[in-house]
Amino acid sequence: TLLKVIKNPITDHLPIDSIKIGTSTKGRMVQMNKFVGTLPQNKPIVFVVGAVSHGNPGMEIDYIDDAICVSKFALSAANAISKITNAFEDFWDIESK
Numbered sequence: 539t540l541l542k543v544i545k546n547p548i549t550d551h552l553p554i555d556s557i558k559i560g561t562s563t564k565g566r567m568v569q570m571n572k573f574v575g576t577l578p579q580n581k582p583i584v585f586v587v588g589a590v591s592h593g594n595p596g597m598e599i600d601y602i603d604d605a606i607c608v609s610k611f612a613l614s615a616a617n618a619i620s621k622i623t624n625a626f627e628d629f630w631d632i633e634s635k
Contacts, residue, residue, distance in 0.1 A: 548601070549601050552584050553582035553584070555581060555582070557577065557578065557581055557583050557584065557603055557604070558586060558601055558602045558603050559583065559584065559585050559604045559605070559606055560585075560599065560605040560606070561585065561586065561606060561607070561608060562588070562605050563607055563612055564605070565604075565606040566606055566607065567607045567610065568608065570621050570625035571629070574626055575629060585619075587618050587619055588615065589615040609621065
């Protein structure tokens with residue numbers, strides 16, 4: 539639905555000078571808690587998480603800068619996003635109550 543509202547190219551709607559990282563089961567394996575610490579702190583970070591049961595949108599789109607895999611198991615988009623956000627929470631030392 540969102541892609542029907544936002545006109546192409548999608549990169550016009552992303553932060554300028556952002557690092558765009560795709561997620562895919564075929565990307566290079568990373569431990570998110572360690573990976574987050576390697577990202578530049580002065581640039582916006584965009585994660586592209588596919589929500590499809592087939593294909594590799596995280597690696598097939600031309601505007602990503604890197605493709606990573608966050609688990610050796612196939613994950614739902616919600617689970618992948620949870621791993622990403624939890625890693626940033628840990629890195630930024632955000633306490634959940």
